[in-house]
Amino acid sequence: MPGTNPLYKAFETEGRVRPDDIDMFQHVHNSKYLDYVLAARYDQMEHDYGMSMETFMEQGYGWVVKTAHINFKRPLMLGDYFTVKTGIDDIDTRGCRVKFIITSKTTNKISADGWFDFVMVDIKNGKSVLIPEEIMEQYMI
Numbered sequence: 001m002p003g004t005n006p007l008y009k010a011f012e013t014e015g016r017v018r019p020d021d022i023d024m025f026q027h028v029h030n031s032k033y034l035d036y037v038l039a040a041r042y043d044q045m046e047h048d049y050g051m052s053m054e055t056f057m058e059q060g061y062g063w064v065v066k067t068a069h070i071n072f073k074r075p076l077m078l079g080d081y082f083t084v085k086t087g088i089d090d091i092d093t094r095g096c097r098v099k100f101i102i103t104s105k106t107t108n109k110i111s112a113d114g115w116f117d118f119v120m121v122d123i124k125n126g127k128s129v130l131i132p133e134e135i136m137e138q139y140m141i
């Protein structure tokens with residue numbers, strides 16, 4: 001669960017299911033859940049961590065997904081409002097694990113949960129780099 005590591009806070013972002021998120025079974029397509037988490041992290045970088053993705057990239061860094069794991073529990077439907085709660089679970093010299101929970105605001109039940117492993121890269125050459133100490137400190141809030 002996000003927020004279980006006392007070194008890192010968890011943050012929430014709200015979203016709403018759009019018509020183009022729906023698949024032929026009339027619920028959110030599985031790939032959209034990953035988009036919801038990535039969009040929430042983008043928002044949270046600026047509003048909660050105080051370092052927008054644009055600022056991060058100006059410093060020459062980027063985050064790429066190494067692994068994504070998702071457990072689907074209950075579908076979201078067209079028009080549903082939901083929250084995406086994320087939090088760093090662990091961070092090391094080259095990357096971090098971010099856990100997430102997507103919860104339906106209609107039912108207050110978990111729709112999906114899981115985690116992402118991110119690796120920090122140099123955006124000029126795409127190779128992994130060591131995470132600078134000041135960035136590690138930025139995330140320890």
